[in-house]
Amino acid sequence: MISSLRNIFSIPELRRRILFTLGVLVVYRIGCHIPTPGVDSQVLAGFFQGTEGTLLGLVSAFTGGALERMTVFALGIMPYISASIILQLLTVVFEPIEKLxxxxxxxxxxxxxxxRYGTIVLSIIQGAGIAVGLQTMRGPAGEMVVPNPGMGFILLTIITLTAGTAFIMWLGEQITERGIGNGISLIIFAGIVATIPSAIVNTMRLTSTGALSPFGLIAIGALMIAVVWAIIFMERGQRRVPIHYARRVVGMRNQGGQSSHLPLKVNMSGVIPPIFASSIIMFPATVANLVDVPWVQKVASYMTPDHIIYNVFYVAFIIFFCYFYTAVTFNPVDVADNVKKQGGYIPGIRPGKETAEYLDTVLTRLTFAGALYVSAVCVLPTILIGQFNVPFFFGGTSLLIVVGVGLDTAAQIEAHLVSRSYEGFMRGVTLKGRRG
Structure with missing residues (x-):
């Protein structure tokens, strides 16, 4: 590992990209501690103590606590992600976007x-909603979160939060262009990883006081390693469908006669399904924090992570969105037509319609396995916290993002090393996802 790090920093361009990326992430983390004007941060912290398991708690985790502290980066990069997802869906259902x-x-x-335009629009809408909601929030003792509410506070909050999101979006694009890895993903990664030190400190404190036994700590550590290994294994898992190309004579040359494969990932939809499922399933609990209506409070009590109904709906939504998003992003008919146009075929399968049906069948089975895997990872925090009293949040969407971004970034670093005739990032190991 020391030799690999020496190789990394011996390449001027790669060293410059890594240092630039780290510098931008430091700027992002500094912005996560600059407060929004007009908000009492202490009262707001008391309000957020009761938001665990709600949509507010989920968004706060993705922003690295910026929403909980109501800083200039409180919206985080979520408006950009939402706009990207909307554009991806429009690519399928809206013909002008499809042509583009x-x-x-x-x-x-x-x-x-x-x-980018969609990000600004969503930021304005979400900023307005947060500004109005802040004026109605009260702390545990009934204190107002916003001491001086009014239209001036609303406009100032909208401008501040929208500018913060636009700046984060610009930082992410700078990382993608001049740094290493995907900038937007790395910003989310940094926000999630920022909560790890506090979790370690709390765990050590519980161990020193005897609330958590040393054996329990070792068991939790072993389970964490096993879960991370399983995620890496499944995220890199592929079904390679063999494709043969017939030999053709073009002019005076023979072309084709080669064999290749079509890689179909086990988890084709990534982390989009748990994000969508979390947003929908946590909506009642979020509304319950803002509306004091008996039946709403009753429904919200069933939609908490420690309730069986919550987990049943959560898994059902994850499986649904896995199939839905896979169907949106991968069209077996188009793939089969492209293979046929290039003179390729799957052994034993006729080109055209039968190839599309075969790919659809294989993808359906893979998606089911991927959906079960994602569901298992996402309900893991509930099991660990509820049944084994784990003192920190481990698993779920956050863990999928952290592992996935870490693997992709390491693969890009390895690609830089290999292209310059250096040994890979890890001796004797090849990150197979890079070839896929």
């Missing part, structure tokens, strides 16, 4: 520009 997606680099730039 097929126009190559020019179309991609246009869609990126639309995503």
């Amino acid at each position: 997606s097929k126009e190559g680099e020019a179309g991609k730039k246009k869609i990126t520009q639309y995503t």
Whole structure:
């Protein structure tokens, strides 16, 4: 590992990219501690103590606590992610956007520009909602979160939060262009990882006081390692469908006659299904924090992570969105047509319609396995906290994001090393996802 690190920093371009990325992430973390004007941070912290298991708690985790502290980066990068998802869905159902997606680099730039505009619009809407909601929030003792409410506070909050999100979006694009890895993913990664030190400190404190036994601590550590290994194994898991290309004579040359494969990932939809499922399933608990209506409070009591009904709906929504998002992003008919146009075929399967049906069948089975895997990881925190009294949040969407981003970033570093005839990032190990 020391030799690999020496190789990394011996390449000027790679060293510059890594240092630039770290510098931008430091700027992001500093912004996560600059408060929004007009908010009593101490009263707000008391309010957020009761938001665990709600949509507010989920968004606060993705922003690295910026929402809980109501800083200028309180919205985080979530509006950009929402706008990106909306544009992806429109690519399937809206013909002009679909045409843009097929126009190559020019179309991609246009869609990126639309995503930026959508991010600003969503930031304004969400900022207005947060500003209005803050004026109605009270602390445990009934104190107002906003001492001086009014239209001035609403406008100032909208401008501040929208500017913060736009700045984060710009930082992410700078990392992607001039740094290493995907900038937006790394910003989410940094926000989640920022909560790890406090979890370690709390765990050590419980161990020193005897609330957590040393044996329990070792068992939890072993389970964490096993879960991370399982996530890496499943995220890199592929079903490689063999494709043969017939030999063709073009002019005076023979072309084709080669064999390749079509990689189909086990988890084709990534972390989108748990994000959508969490947003929907946590909505009642979020509304219950803002509305004091008996039947709403009753429904919200069933939609808490420690209740069986919550977990049943959560798993059902994850499985549904796994199939839905996979169907949106992968079209077996288009893939089969492209393979046929290139003179390829799957051994034993006729080109065209039968190939599309075969790919659809394989993808359906893979998606079911991937959906069960994602569901298991996402309900893991409930089991650990509820049954084994684990003193910190481990698992779920956050863990999937952290592991996935870490693997992709390491693969990009390895690609830089290999392209310059250096040994890979880890001696004797190849990150197979890079080839896929």
